[in-house]
Amino acid sequence: MKLLTAAALREKDVRKRLFAVAVTALLPGIGLLTYNELASREERRVEVHNQASQTARDAAAELDRVLEGAKSLLIAVSALPTVVDLDPVNCGTSLKRISSNLQMTGAILVIDAERKLVCDSQGNPAGVDFSERTYVNDGLTADADTLVVGNYTVSKLTGAAVLPVAVPLIRDEAIIGVVATAIRLDWLQERMAERDPTGRATVILADREGVILAHAPHSGGLVGTKLPEALSSKVQAAGFGTLETTGLDNNAQTIIAYRPATPVLPVFVSTGLSSAEAFSSINRTTWASLSMVLLSVVAAFLAATFVGDRFILRPIYRIVGVLESYKAGSLASRTHMESTGSELGLVGSTVDSLLDELEARRAASALSEERRSLLVGELRHRVKNTLAVVTAIARQTFPRDERLSSFSQRLSALGRAYDLIFAGQEGKSEAQIADIVRAALAPYEDDTEPPFQITGPALAVQPEGGLALSLIIHELATNATKYGALSEKGGRVLISWSSANGRVSFSWQELHGPPVAKPERVGFGSQLIGRAFPASYKPKLDLDFAPDGLKCTIEFEEEIVLGMPPHSS
Structure with a gap:
């Protein structure tokens, strides 16, 4: 299969x-x-970028509130008489009483124009020099009610990390010193962490130098260190912005929003959201x-x-x-598939219908072939009976001499020619061209003076081609007997064939007969000669009605069998 x-x-x-x-x-x-x-x-x-930006704005607003509270505290302190008078004994007591209720600051300081400590809330001795502190120098030149914010600083008095702020101390419209305080960075960090109870956002505060002031919710020891390059380059940026970089504490990818340090608020604010958490859902x-x-x-x-x-x-x-x-050969084989089951079921059902139809046609064809064979056999029997009757009549009518014997032999040859035709109808095997020619011409042979000269190689043709060739030769011989070379004494016919390039060429040429003229109309015999071969043989016919005798050439395609000795007679 x-x-x-x-x-x-x-x-x-x-x-x-x-x-x-x-x-x-x-x-x-x-x-x-x-x-x-x-x-x-x-x-x-x-x-997430918008959320980080909003968180940064909220953190900046919270820082603003812290600084605004520190500013209000310092302005209120600067209005105390003991402070304005630079009274080192009484101002310390006043400052201590005020700072005792404050958590964001470690100490409140009053520093004179010579940058020396006058008093503070923790009772440190006067005279400590603060001339190297930038926020003190800036406070002495600032406008009234202006808050000066310093950078990351380690307190000279407490040793703690703080963010110093100060306001100028004015008396009689003249700056006589500064009032300063230090915002505790640990408190500031807790204040920033309170803005995000979930702890998902990271808030970083840094001074204008890029030093970290707070890192919420957990510092991880980063307070007092420098910002990484990705953030330090944004400290003095033109405005709010966002970027994606790695975090400071775990190197994880983070989306960061920032607000740069400004002259009004010189603290850099940034908030970060973890990309992993932001995109977790x-x-x-x-x-x-x-x-x-x-x-x-x-x-x-x-x-x-x-x-x-x-x-x-x-x-x-x-x-x-x-x-x-x-x-x-299993003609009863079927798929038995249902056409309603599926598309392939429809195909199977159609195949079954086709096989049923083919089987019905095969049976009909077999019956038709049987009937045709019966009719061919009947026709063959009737023709042979007719020839036998003609022979019997001839014997009873004419005297028994040599002419009657010759006549009987020709009728017998004609019968054998019909046998060849009927053999082709019955689907017999291939036949030799020489045998076909000899059988077809036997009725027209003359023992005393053979009228045919036959030459050609050994070629065998299929039954269908042999039948067509036999019919053509029989028709040519009949016409030659009536009108051509065989109608007169001494007439001759040259018959030959050959093969080349898969085609057979058969030639019939009449000699020494009466003058030949092309017929005015095409009779049945001419039609038979032209149509005997099926179209599958691709036949080509050439009839030349020359005055000295008819010449007929037929070419056709055929599977031929070679290898037998050439024939000549």
Whole structure:
């Protein structure tokens, strides 16, 4: 079963195609998931950037409130008489009473124009020199009610890390010193952390030099260190902005929003949101989508393997097997598939209908062939009986002499010629051209003076071609007897054939007969000569009505058999 074997060999290819079809069907869904994934991530990225920016603004606003509170405190302190009078004994007591209720500051200082400590809230001795402190020098030249914010500083009095702030101390419209305090960085860090109870956002405060003042919710020892290059380059930026970089504490990818230090508020504020946390929900959705895609691909593979085998390959093999069985001779083989089951069921049902029709036609053809064979046999019997009757009548009518014997022999030859024709009708095997010619011309032979010269190689033609050639020779001989070379004493006919390039060339040439003229109309004999060969032989006929005798040349294609000795007579 060559066809069935070929189908089995292509089974893997069929499954691959089914799998490809299933995966192709998934592609629009995969494309939509991909688009939604990219769109969701871009939307989330913009949302996180906006959220980080808002958090940075909230942190900056909170820092503004802290500094504004420090400013109000210092302005109120600068209005105390003991402070304005630079009374080192009484101002210390006043400052201590005020600072006892404050958590954000470690100490309140009053420093004169000589940059010397006058008094403070912790009772330190007067005279400590603050001339190297920038915020003191800036405070002595600042406008009234202006808050001067310093940089990261380690307190000279307490040794703690602080953010110093100061306002000018004015008496009689003249600056006579500064009132300063130090905002505790640990308190500032806790204050920033309170802005985000979830602890998801990271807040970083830094001075104008890029030194970290606070890192909430946990410092991790970063306070007092320099900002990384990615952030330090933004300290003096033109305005609010966002960027994506690694965090300071864990090197994780972070989305950061920042507000640069300004002359009004010389503190750099930045907030960061972890990219992993920000995209965690989308990442979970992505993994869920990928899992669904993977499950879909596995389902497609299983469908291509099992469903395809059950509903496609098996029906196909069933149909192919029936066709192979029918081809091998099992004419009753059928698929017995229902046309309502599936598309392949419809194909199987149609194949069954086709085989039923072919079987019906085969039976009808066999019956017709049987009847035709019966009619051919009957015709053959009747023709031979007719020839026998003619022979008997001739014997009873004419005296028994040599002419009657010759006449009887010719009738017998004519009967053998008809046998050859009927043999072709009955589907006999191939025949030699020489035998066909000899049998067809036997009725016209003359023992005393043979009228035919026959030459040609040993060529065998199929029954259909042999029958056509026999009919043509018989018609040519009949016409030659009536009108041509055989109608007169001494007439001759040259018969020859040859083969080249898969074509047979047969020649009939009459000599020494009466003058020949082309007939005015085409009779049945001429039509028979022109149409005897089927079109599949690609015949080519040439009739030359030359005055000295008819010449007929016939070419046709035929499978010929070589190898026999050439014939000549």
